[in-house]
Amino acid sequence: MNEPAASPTSPAPSPATSPVASQPSSPAPTGAPSPAAAASAAASAASPASDAGQPAKASGQAPILILAAHPDLAHSHVTRGLLSAVHGMPNVRVRDLYALYPDYAIDVHAEQEALRDAELLVWLHPMHWYSMPALMKLWVDEVLSVGFAYGREGHALHGKDLWLVMSTGGSAHSYGPDGYNRHAVDDFLLPYSQTAALCGMRFLPPLIVHGAQRATDADIRAHAQRFVDGLKELPQWCERQPEPAQEDVPTEDRPVSQEGVPV
Numbered sequence: 729m730n731e732p733a734a735s736p737t738s739p740a741p742s743p744a745t746s747p748v749a750s751q752p753s754s755p756a757p758t759g760a761p762s763p764a765a766a767a768s769a770a771a772s773a774a775s776p777a778s779d780a781g782q783p784a785k786a787s788g789q790a791p792i793l794i795l796a797a798h799p800d801l802a803h804s805h806v807t808r809g810l811l812s813a814v815h816g817m818p819n820v821r822v823r824d825l826y827a828l829y830p831d832y833a834i835d836v837h838a839e840q841e842a843l844r845d846a847e848l849l850v851w852l853h854p855m856h857w858y859s860m861p862a863l864m865k866l867w868v869d870e871v872l873s874v875g876f877a878y879g880r881e882g883h884a885l886h887g888k889d890l891w892l893v894m895s896t897g898g899s900a901h902s903y904g905p906d907g908y909n910r911h912a913v914d915d916f917l918l919p920y921s922q923t924a925a926l927c928g929m930r931f932l933p934p935l936i937v938h939g940a941q942r943a944t945d946a947d948i949r950a951h952a953q954r955f956v957d958g959l960k961e962l963p964q965w966c967e968r969q970p971e972p973a974q975e976d977v978p979t980e981d982r983p984v985s986q987e988g989v990p991v
C-alpha cells in the first residue's frame with residue numbers, strides 16, 4: 729500500500745533510553761550475513777518452532793523468544809535478513825508463526841509454554857495497515873488470555889520485556905506531520921505499549937526500519953547488526969531497570985466465567 733520511499737533506511741527516532749534503539753545508522757559491518765545470500769540459512773532459522781541454538785536456559789544467558797510473523801517470508805528482505813542474522817545465537821529461540829500455523833489454528837498451550845521460558849520477547853514483523861499482520865493479531869487475541877496474561881491470576885508475563893522490531897514501507901519522512909502518514913510512527917504503537925503494560929511487561933524502545941522496500945543489502949546488513957547487538961545487550965540492560973507495574977483490570981471490566989464469576 730504505502731509507496732516505498734527513496735530515502736535510505738534509517739532507524740526510528742526513539743527515546744535515548746535503550747543502548748540499541750538510540751544508535752545512529754551505521755555502515756554495514758564486515759562479516760555480517762548478506763540477507764540475499766543467506767536465504768537457506770534464513771529458511772532454517774525461520775522453520776517451524778526452530779530453535780536457533782541450544783535451549784536458552786542451558787546456555788546461561790537470558791532466554792530470548794522471537795515471534796516472527798511475515799505472511800510471505802520467501803519474498804521478504806528485511807524480516808528474512810534479520811532471521812538469518814540471529815541463526816545460531818545460543819539463547820535465541822525463533823517461532824515463525826506463519827510456518828507453524830498456515831491454517832491459523834494456533835496451539836495456545838504451546839505458545840504459552842514458550843512464553844513462560846522467555847525473559848525477552850521479540851515481536852518481529854512488517855507493519856501491515858499501521859499495525860501487525862493478521863496472524864500476529866490472532867496470536868495476541870488467543871495467547872494473551874485472561875488468567876494467563878492479565879486478570880486476577882494472570883501474571884505469566886509479569887516482569888518480562890517486549891521488544892518490537894518492525895519494518896515499514898513508508899519512509900521516515902512519511903511518518904511525520906508533513907508526511908502522508910500524518911503521524912509519527914510511535915503514535916501507531918500505542919496498542920503495543922498498552923498491551924505490554926496491561927500484562928506487566930516493559931515495552932522497550934522499538935527498533936524500526938523505514939522505507940523497507942528500497943533498502944539495499946548494505947542497509948539491511950546494518951539493520952541486522954543493530955538487531956543482533958540489541959539481542960546481546962538488552963537483557964543485561966533490562967535487568968538494571970525497575971520492575972514494571974502490572975495494571976489491574978477492575979472486576980467489572982473482566983470477562984466472566986461460565987458460572988458468571990469474573991475471572
Ligand SMILES: Cc1cc2nc3c(=O)[nH]c(=O)nc-3n(C[C@H](O)[C@H](O)[C@H](O)COP(=O)(O)O)c2cc1C
Pocket residue numbers: 729730798803804805806807808853854855856857858859894895896897898899940941
Ligand atoms: C498488506 C500490507 C499492508 C501494509 N501496510 C503498511 C502500512 O500500513 N505502513 C507502511 O509503512 N507499510 C506498509 N506495508 C509495507 C510493508 O510494511 C513492507 O513491505 C515491509 O515492511 C517490508 O518488509 P519485508 O522485507 O520483511 O517484507 C504493507 C504491506 C502489505 C503487504
